[in-house]
Amino acid sequence: MQRDGATVSLWQYNIPDYETKHTTLPAALFDVIIAGGGITGITTALLLQKSGKNCLLLESNTLGFGTTGGTTAHLNTLLDTPYNTIAKDFGEKNAQLVAKAAQDALNLISNNISTYNIKCEYQTQAAYLFSQNSQQDKELDEMFRATAHAGVQVSYVNEIPIPISFTKAFKAEGQGKFHPIEYLFALAKQFEEAGGTVLQHCRVTNWHDDENVTVETTLGKVEGRKLIFATHIPPGVSVLHLRCAPYRSYAIAVELNDENYPDHLTYDLYNPYHYYRTQEVMGKKYFIAGGEDHKTGHVENTEACFLKLEAYVRKYFNVKEMAFKWSSQYYEPADGLPYIGHMPGSQKGNIYAATGFSGNGMTWSHVAALVLCDMLTGVPSPYEELFSPGRIKPVAGFTAFVKENVDVAKEFVKGFFTRDKIESLSDLAHGEGKVANYEGEKIALYKDENGQLHAVSPVCRHLKCHVAWNIAEQSWDCPCHGARYNYNGKVITGPASTNLEQINIE
Numbered sequence: 001m002q003r004d005g006a007t008v009s010l011w012q013y014n015i016p017d018y019e020t021k022h023t024t025l026p027a028a029l030f031d032v033i034i035a036g037g038g039i040t041g042i043t044t045a046l047l048l049q050k051s052g053k054n055c056l057l058l059e060s061n062t063l064g065f066g067t068t069g070g071t072t073a074h075l076n077t078l079l080d081t082p083y084n085t086i087a088k089d090f091g092e093k094n095a096q097l098v099a100k101a102a103q104d105a106l107n108l109i110s111n112n113i114s115t116y117n118i119k120c121e122y123q124t125q126a127a128y129l130f131s132q133n134s135q136q137d138k139e140l141d142e143m144f145r146a147t148a149h150a151g152v153q154v155s156y157v158n159e160i161p162i163p164i165s166f167t168k169a170f171k172a173e174g175q176g177k178f179h180p181i182e183y184l185f186a187l188a189k190q191f192e193e194a195g196g197t198v199l200q201h202c203r204v205t206n207w208h209d210d211e212n213v214t215v216e217t218t219l220g221k222v223e224g225r226k227l228i229f230a231t232h233i234p235p236g237v238s239v240l241h242l243r244c245a246p247y248r249s250y251a252i253a254v255e256l257n258d259e260n261y262p263d264h265l266t267y268d269l270y271n272p273y274h275y276y277r278t279q280e281v282m283g284k285k286y287f288i289a290g291g292e293d294h295k296t297g298h299v300e301n302t303e304a305c306f307l308k309l310e311a312y313v314r315k316y317f318n319v320k321e322m323a324f325k326w327s328s329q330y331y332e333p334a335d336g337l338p339y340i341g342h343m344p345g346s347q348k349g350n351i352y353a354a355t356g357f358s359g360n361g362m363t364w365s366h367v368a369a370l371v372l373c374d375m376l377t378g379v380p381s382p383y384e385e386l387f388s389p390g391r392i393k394p395v396a397g398f399t400a401f402v403k404e405n406v407d408v409a410k411e412f413v414k415g416f417f418t419r420d421k422i423e424s425l426s427d428l429a430h431g432e433g434k435v436a437n438y439e440g441e442k443i444a445l446y447k448d449e450n451g452q453l454h455a456v457s458p459v460c461r462h463l464k465c466h467v468a469w470n471i472a473e474q475s476w477d478c479p480c481h482g483a484r485y486n487y488n489g490k491v492i493t494g495p496a497s498t499n500l501e502q503i504n505i506e
């Protein structure tokens with residue numbers, strides 16, 4: 001199956017693209033149109049279809065193409081935003097509500113798997129969190145108290161499942177893991193069998209929020225009563241782009257020489273933290289480690305992130321073979337909680353979005369499905385207000401967060417450029433790209449494996465930031481809001497809908 005990067009994730013191994021029943025846009029008025037065929041879109045679509053809504057799901061590439069194909073699929077109620085932070089910023093009652101929402105999400109996953117008899121290597125497991133110095137011990141204690149108070153079952157432990165020395169540790173019960181693509185494709189099939197329509201290679205490019213919503217796509221126009229953006233970050237320009245920052249995280253799946261594959265999920269307390277688990281795929285065990293996160297476009301040598309992660313893992317584990325390495329993008333919300341509900345600025349209130357999932361999108365996607373299904377079927381949701389994208393939550397550091405995200409470029413690249421000059425200033429190896437200065441203008445250059453140069457404007461089509469080359473995934477990535485383009489400027493994913501401007505090399 002395809003994914004939005006040049007590396008291959010463990011989940012892509014031996015799995016063909018999903019085949020839909022439909023390949024053309026039906027001429028009908030749908031109750032709900034869902035943009036985005038990742039775990040959020042599919043879970044929401046199925047829940048709505050089963051609640052009696054006639055749904056259409058549109059995916060710009062193929063199902064699982066986005067971060068769902070590049071996740072590590074830990075299923076958690078223990079979240080990236082610690083419960084002590086949530087309690088401090090939103091109050092203790094809301095921290096308990098967050099824990100309850102996360103538990104509802106994990107229950108929905110488990111329910112789906114048993115109701116639809118999904119084979120996806122699902123297992124419930126404990127999650128271990130450990131500290132390695134006195135500063136981290138203090139942090140761990142605070143996290144322990146707040147997590148217990150929020151209602152997650154935790155206990156201190158003297159052992160952890162991985163051979164890394166630690167000073168303190170606790171475990172949280174009732175977490176889990178699965179094969180995200182097997183789960184996703186099984187839900188998509190159930191959605192189609194329930195009468196829902198899925199279209200792949202159909203990008204939503206524009207929309208008009210009137211009595212009904214007219215949705216413009218690369219395959220034509222279609223109408224729905226409601227439109228949900230389950231696109232990881234909504235396209236177009238919205239206040240949500242100022243409240244979410246794109247990050248990249250790295251994962252490797254290795255085979256071990258010994259049989260010491262850890263049974264449970266484990267996390268350290270570094271920033272960025274490392275995350276570990278085991279997964280069996282086609283009868284073979286893999287140890288998956290992740291980490292080395294950074295803001296999108298802020299690291300020049302993204303290949304080095306894999307090397308660092310591998311070196312760290314080799315220090316503690318008896319690695320036989322590096323089987324897979326991949327990276328992917330996630331969105332960090334400004335105040336630590338996801339944004340789920342009415343899209344701010346939607347004129348008639350018919351547009352919805354779900355974004356800002358940090359590294360917990362397996363959980364938040366299911367919270368989103370529950371909240372959106374309640375909202376669209378007129379059932380009061382206990383979580384609607386807490387996760388509302390319209391909430392204004394002034395948190396420490398928010399101004400800096402917004403400033404960093406609006407660091408837009410002023411320059412536009414014009415005219416054409418001579419090959420000689422470009423060659424002299426670019427000095428690129430095959431497969432490499434960089435943004436070069438050319439007579440006061442910036443130009444994004446890539447040299448392909450045959451030595452051919454490709455030039456595009458580095459000005460992102462979303463909000464005019466400058467893109468940066470991601471050598472590991474062979475893409476131009478926008479550091480501001482996470483739009484991503486291939487070497488030739490074609491949109492891969494993110495909030496942009498148009499390609500980077502092509503530049504003639506004469």
Ligand SMILES: Cc1cc2nc3c(=O)[nH]c(=O)nc-3n(C[C@H](O)[C@H](O)[C@H](O)COP(=O)(O)OP(=O)(O)OC[C@H]3O[C@@H](n4cnc5c(N)ncnc54)[C@H](O)[C@@H]3O)c2cc1C
Nearest residue numbers: 036038039040060066067068071072073074204360361362
């Ligand atoms: C390396 C890494 C590891 C992670 N590990 C975990 C983990 O262990 N546990 C966890 O809970 N979370 C984890 N996460 C986060 C989690 O994977 C994501 O939050 C989740 O997959 C997001 O799912 P989604 O459906 O919202 O978005 P995506 O999976 O990105 O799906 C969005 C889809 O929308 C499509 N799309 C985009 N624009 C349009 C458009 N205009 N029209 C139509 N379609 C469009 C895209 O092609 C894409 O397929 C991890 C993230 C990373 C980067």
